[in-house]
Amino acid sequence: MNKTTMIVAALAASAALLTGCATSQSGSSYRQSQAQREMNVRMGVVESVRQVTLQGNRDGTGTAVGGVLGGIAGSNVGGGNRGSAVGTILGAVGGAVAGHAIEENMTKKPGLEITVKFDNGSMSAITQEADEQFRVGERVRVLSGGGTTRVTH
Secondary structure: OOHHHHHHHHHHHHHHHHHOOOOOOOOOOOOHHHOOOOOEEEEEEEEEEEEEEEOOOOOOHHHHHHHHHHHHHHHOOOOHHHHHHHHHHHHHHHHHHHHHHHHHHHHOEEEEEEEEEEOOOOEEEEEEEOOOOOOOOOEEEEEEEOOEEEEEO
16 A cells, blocks of 8 residues: 555545544534433423424635645646646645545535424524434423533433
8 A cells, every 4th residue: 555545545544534523513413512411391382393404514624625625636637747736736626625625525514503492481492403303383392501402301
């Protein structure tokens, strides 16, 4: 295995690993740091449910990995030093653009905007991953704490 192939394999593995680390905005998923922490609980009734899309990650991983892979691939195009340099630059730019789009599309998720009318008459809208279904008129719990709010049954 040559050096370029090893670099490409390592970068591809890193991209796959980092994509798997995407933060969930689910009503049922908790980070370890959220365990054993008190949360405020309010009861209410679902007033409306709207389907939304939770945008994908934009942390730059896809852009960086795509740019490196595109640069490596582009360096093999063109003849001589000048052709190779131009190929590297064009490959890096094209790879970065493609990597950014791939990262965002692979990590976007369906979500719900759930409007809840609380027992005290106030209302809130909470957006979270669509891992549970909610119906208008359904009684729900809204848990809030540590900067996170979620709707559960």
